[in-house]
Amino acid sequence: MNKSHLLALLAALFFPLGGSAADFTSLRPCARANAMGTAFSTVTGDACAVFYNPANLTTIANLEVRLETGRRLDAAAPEGEVSLAYVRPVPDVENKVAGLGYYSARQKGGLAADSLVFSLGNRTVIKYFQKPVYYGMGVKIMSLRGTEKTHLGLGVEGGVQLENTAGLKTSLVLSDAIFGLGESLTTVTLGNSYRVKNTLFLVDLRARGSYSEFFLGAEQSVFNGLLQARAGKGLALGGGDYLALGVGINTLPLTIDLTWSLPWGGYNQNYGYYGINAGYRFGSATFSEKLVGDAAQKAEDLKTQISDLRTQRANIESSIATYRVNKSMMETDLTLMQGRMRELETNIKELEVQALEALYKKENPKPVKVYVPPPPVRWPRLHKAAAGETLRSIASKYYGNPNLWERIYQANEKSVSKGQPVEGAVFTIPAPPSEKQ
Numbered sequence: 001m002n003k004s005h006l007l008a009l010l011a012a013l014f015f016p017l018g019g020s021a022a023d024f025t026s027l028r029p030c031a032r033a034n035a036m037g038t039a040f041s042t043v044t045g046d047a048c049a050v051f052y053n054p055a056n057l058t059t060i061a062n063l064e065v066r067l068e069t070g071r072r073l074d075a076a077a078p079e080g081e082v083s084l085a086y087v088r089p090v091p092d093v094e095n096k097v098a099g100l101g102y103y104s105a106r107q108k109g110g111l112a113a114d115s116l117v118f119s120l121g122n123r124t125v126i127k128y129f130q131k132p133v134y135y136g137m138g139v140k141i142m143s144l145r146g147t148e149k150t151h152l153g154l155g156v157e158g159g160v161q162l163e164n165t166a167g168l169k170t171s172l173v174l175s176d177a178i179f180g181l182g183e184s185l186t187t188v189t190l191g192n193s194y195r196v197k198n199t200l201f202l203v204d205l206r207a208r209g210s211y212s213e214f215f216l217g218a219e220q221s222v223f224n225g226l227l228q229a230r231a232g233k234g235l236a237l238g239g240g241d242y243l244a245l246g247v248g249i250n251t252l253p254l255t256i257d258l259t260w261s262l263p264w265g266g267y268n269q270n271y272g273y274y275g276i277n278a279g280y281r282f283g284s285a286t287f288s289e290k291l292v293g294d295a296a297q298k299a300e301d302l303k304t305q306i307s308d309l310r311t312q313r314a315n316i317e318s319s320i321a322t323y324r325v326n327k328s329m330m331e332t333d334l335t336l337m338q339g340r341m342r343e344l345e346t347n348i349k350e351l352e353v354q355a356l357e358a359l360y361k362k363e364n365p366k367p368v369k370v371y372v373p374p375p376p377v378r379w380p381r382l383h384k385a386a387a388g389e390t391l392r393s394i395a396s397k398y399y400g401n402p403n404l405w406e407r408i409y410q411a412n413e414k415s416v417s418k419g420q421p422v423e424g425a426v427f428t429i430p431a432p433p434s435e436k437q
Helices: 003-014 031-035 054-059 287-363 391-399 402-411
Strands: 064-073 079-089 097-107 111-124 133-145 150-163 168-179 187-196 199-208 211-222 227-233 242-251 254-263 272-281 381-384 426-429
Touching (some): 031 064, 031 227, 031 254, 031 272, 054 111, 054 168, 287 426, 381 391, 391 402, 391 426, 402 426
Antiparallel strands (some): 064 079, 064 272, 097 111, 111 133, 133 150, 168 187, 187 199, 199 211, 211 227, 227 242, 381 426
16 A cells, blocks of 8 residues: 555545635634544543543542643644643542643634633432443533724533443533633534544544534554554644644653644645653552553452452362262163163053953953962062162062062162161062062
8 A cells, every 4th residue: 555545545445525724713722632533532541531521530540730822824824822721629528529621722813712621520329320420511601802802701510421341432612611601612512522442533523513424533552551652633723634743651649641733735835743741640649550450460360360260160070070979869760760671561461361351251251250369470570779778678678578578689789888778778679488480
């Protein structure tokens, strides 16, 4: 694939609807967010969430400060900007995090914008949801100054974010709902992001009035999160299409984000964005400590998995042993039932003979009643030893004489232990001394 084909593919990915010029009031701060095309409404663990979705403030566990400076190029009127984000957990209140954000932009020609936002983020667990629900609200003050007029407005912002077990995050954000500016800046953003291993893909649909636009971004983590490479659809001032690129250096507690632009029409085109953002996370573990901690956690997870596998193996072995015992008992029962079935077959044949004899007698009656002796008992017979039985009791049952126990013993030595019948064993009862088999 040559360079022209690669650029065409990237253009189709990041600019499916064609580029549009951003007005001065739609610009967003933070180098990391701009590197991902400002598709930032579902990004967690970053203090710049105070500018994009207050619901994600609750994903920050330490006090954090971020400072940014950036510049947007435009042939007619370039723009410079600075921002400050301050986030800290609310003391003694679980899951609640407060954030303060300040954003200032100045454009050549006298245009200026300043905004101050104070937000609170929280989380809750709702029944039937497998992941926490993040939500947040904020108050925003904005000042817009032109060459002739100045407007001061006050408004609210809010957002909510959901996540499923597969890693898909979805957010809904209401921002810039400000009164007093002379025009409506109310913006609704629907965002989604999905992580595939170390790569995060993001897309935000942002709507203001009758205009809506998709913003796309991606972030790839390398070296155990030490570096992040980013790309996104640029938010241009004054028109023009460009690919936003960026890199993040995560040397906790210090983080640095850099962003620059790649204009599609060539480097001679005067539009794009360049910015740097530095942050410090107080009380956070260092990168090396986090790396060691992650390795230790993985080792503990592996130990837990090994323990679970061993438990499963022991359960399987126990099940196999139980199955073998049940199999032996079932085989014994089967043998006994087969013996009984043979006895029943013999009895059925005898009954059939008796039925034929009775029919014959009925059809051919004789004046003299003939005595018909009962059929002889069939030997040997089978007997399943029950609990508490002795050789003498068995001999008494079948021979009527307990002293004939030795005859039973000689025929079933393997089923006798310590002079007593083994419970459940099938004994072969030979014919008594006075009868033949």
